[in-house]
Amino acid sequence: MGIEVVVEGLTKSFGRKNIWQDITLTLPAGEVSVMLGPSGTGKTVFLKSLIGLVKPERGSVLVDGVDMVRSRERDVYEARKKFGLMFQDGALFGSMNLFDNIAFPLREHTRKKESEIRRIVMERLEMVGLAGDEDKLPGEISGGMRKRAGLARALVLDPEIILCDEPDSGLDPVRTAYTSQLLIDLNAQIDATMLIVTHNLDIAATVPDNMGMLFRRHLVTFGPREVLLTSDEPVVAQFLSGSRSGPIGMSEEKDAATLAREADDGAPGPLQTVPREVVPQLEPTPGLPERQAVRRRRERVLGMLDQLPPAARRAIEASLPQHTPLPRRVSTTRRPPGTGPEPGVPAAGAESPAPRPPQERP
Ligand SMILES: Nc1ncnc2c1ncn2[C@@H]1O[C@H](COP(=O)(O)OP(=O)(O)OP(=O)(O)O)[C@@H](O)[C@H]1O
Structure with missing residues (x-):
């Protein structure tokens, strides 16, 4: 099973330019998490900080007792072996065929025999749908295939944590849908902790x-998917609706004067333009094991239900299998004024429309 990653008070600047500050979150063991954010907000820098390739000036990233920010380089190097990384472009060696690219980490970091390496590589190629393509060079295959080859390579050392940087970039909507399914199937098969950086709203x-x-x-914000998907934070609503109206601008966030001008012009805000609902989460392809994360997450989320905003709470309750016992301490009424949410849980605001219950798989 995957291991949790505990990030506390992480702050990173390059020279005088601050990228982000005071980031605190936990990637729960074996669960899939997504980090969204407009371009340039430092998502890739965040991924690199988790594996110790970028060193933030404050805060910690704890992975199995090792602080990827401050521990000795030798310990960080060892801890890095628990990670599998999938970069935007697959980051393959152009002169090696797919087999050798995917075998590379095994030859570099293990003493496995070639027969064992072949078994593992072929198994991973099969997992990402590239069986039969092992002799091709990266230049002979499509961008989507290169990404999948990059994913196969990320998997050969049996990672407990998988980081994917924009697995959808450059893919058409159909390939993106396959990629979404692949990520869920992967989680079902290896139960690793996963963090995916993406702009893609379907993923x-x-x-x-x-x-x-x-x-x-x-x-x-960071928390159960239902919190962000029902959030009334203007930046979240704008991002999820793909609207030009809101705090996100073309190159940087808009300044206060631009926002005020938009309000005066009566431009509809993202909250008014799109009714949002929580769509059901993908399930593994029939025949694959169940995702172990689902049960663990259910227990975890039920334990925090009464700290969540009402819209998120309703969405979670609607997604539960019938007759799931809710914790007795859960209140179905609003929290009394002034009690506020727990730290790390976004404030409850105006309520979103009630979500539809999840639909049965066909
Ligand atoms: N090594 C570096 N030295 C200086 N600045 C850097 C370095 N790496 C990243 N940056 C800056 O950090 C900021 C965040 O970059 P990053 O690539 O993490 O953004 P992102 O959110 O992943 O963007 P996108 O969604 O467009 O991929 C950018 O302004 C970038 O120029």
Whole structure:
């Protein structure tokens, strides 16, 4: 099973430019999480910080007792072997065929025999739908295939944590849908902790157990998917609706004067333009094992239900199998004024429309 990643008070600047500050979150063991955020908000820098390739000036990233920020380089190097990384472009060696690319980490970091390496590589190629393509060079295959080859390579050392940087970039909607299913199937098969950085709203809506968002150098929210998907934070609503109206601008966040001008012009805000609902999460392809994360997450989320905003709470309750006992301490009424949410849980605001109950798989 995957291991949790505990991030506390993480702050990163390059020179005088602060990228983000005081990021605190936990990637729950074996669950799939997504990090959203407009371009340039530092999502890739965040991924690199988790594996110790970028060193934040404050805070910690704990992985199995090792702080990826401050521990000795030798310990960080060892801990890094628990990670599998999938980069945007697959990051394959152009002169090696897919087999050798995928075998590379095994030859570099283990003493396995070639017969064992062949078995593992062929198994991973099969998992990502590339069986039969092992002799091709990266230049001879499509961008989507290169991404899947990159994913296969990320899997050969049996990672406990998988980080995927924009697995959808450059893919058409159909290939993106296959990628979403592949990520869920992968989680069912290996039960690793996964963090996916993406702009893609379909992946965001259907794949993760948990979602977070970076904006204006801060973590806007991080928690169960239903919290972000029903959030009335203007930046979240704008991002999820793909609207031009809201705090996100073309190159940087809009300044106060631009926002005020938009309000005066009566431009509809993202909250008015799109009725949002929580669509059901993808399930593994029939025949694959159940995702172990589902049961663990259910217990975890039920334990925090009464700290969540009402819209998120309703969405979670609607997604539960019938007759799931709810914890007795859960109140179905609003929290009394002034009690506020727990730390890390976004404030409850105006309520979103009630979500539809999840539909049966065909
Ligand atoms: N090594 C570096 N030195 C200086 N600045 C850097 C370095 N790496 C990243 N940055 C800056 O950090 C900021 C965040 O970059 P990052 O690639 O993490 O954004 P992102 O959210 O992943 O963007 P996108 O969604 O467009 O991929 C950018 O302004 C980038 O120029």
